[in-house]
Amino acid sequence: MSEIESITSPKKARHWLGRIPLTIQIVIALGLAVCSGIALGAGNPSPGNAAFITNLAVPSELVLKALSTLATPLILMAVLHTFLTTNIPGTAGRRLAVILLTNTTVAILIGLLVANVLHPGTWSHLTFSGSQATITSQSFDPWGLIKGAVPEAILKPLVDNNVIQLIVIALSFGIVLRALKSEQIAAGKLAYQPIEDVIGILFESVIRILNWVIALVPFAVFGVVAKIIAEKGFAPFQTLGAFVLAVLLGLLLQAGYYITRVQLGSWVNPLNFLRGGADALLTAFSTASSTVAMPITFEVLQTKIGLRESSASLGALVGTNFNNDGTALYEAMSALFISQVLGLHLNLGQQLVVILTSIFASVGAAGIPEAGLVTMTLVFNSVGLPKEYIALLLTVDWFLDRCRTAINVMGDMTVSALLDGKKPHAIDEA
Structure with missing residues (x-):
């Protein structure tokens, strides 16, 4: 049973729909949407159905x-x-931070490179009724970016969905709260505990509400696919096919980067790395x-690959919270793809903003199915892209979500291997 089911459905008297995996629900929604789109005209709808077809997009608008x-x-x-719950040793923590930042940055650069070279969004031109997208062209201003990172009011980033300002606030409070917790633990005090408990409860509350929203994704997929097919037929999905291929290529290149880093930066044999981690990668793909x-x-990092427990815990347990390279790559490619679909151009400065926003947004991508869609709204906001086009990506996200989750887990495994160093466990103990 998937995580979304276990959280959102009561153990007693579950609704029958809660027993169907989310992926199957989305596939069923796609099938019904295709049939409905054909029945409504498949590119040649009758005027009498126009209002009904327009209203099909309402579920996706509400979900977004x-x-x-x-x-x-x-x-x-x-x-x-x-920050409050993770135990990271000082020296290992600094090295971990460098590895995580490097991996995520490389993932985003790979995604932007593939999108800029292949231009998947130019394979056909799409428009949503009533959407008018404009991106103000501006030169890159590093000082303006730094000034813009400091919010005018502490709650303003929450209202404006400004991820860079939000991260500045989150990191500032996180570092201070972590320091205060360490000082109080050293002094034998527990005054930090209520704050930690409140933050834990609020975090769990957001996750549960997010799961409710994600449970509605199949209805959003049905609405947007049926509307597109009814209004434009099947031609628009040619562009989505190009996008899927481009994302898969980007993820494959990121996997190659991981293998290279494991080969050069650790004692682990790349073939043993893939063979030993197969269970984790398949679990990630199957559950998203x-x-x-x-x-x-x-478990597999220790028992099948042979890493030290300390290295495995930092990569697998801590990395899961911070290391979402596949998600960061996907979000950056999505922003560039939609800008190409709209016939717009993101200049170098705007693509740098996408890089920074994707790095920060990937930190908050919860480890549950479709969670990358949440933080993608922030990436789109950062460069002025219309969020309604994220609905178009819902039609293929159920599959790409599984692929990028596998890459996220492969990234965690890579971090553990790099932290383990170039000396095998047995030799180290000898």
């Missing part, structure tokens, strides 16, 4: 609005909760949840 609302509190609570795969990843 809810995801956008949850994005900022999710990132804030995720960062604070991680790095959180569900986390205990399996932790």
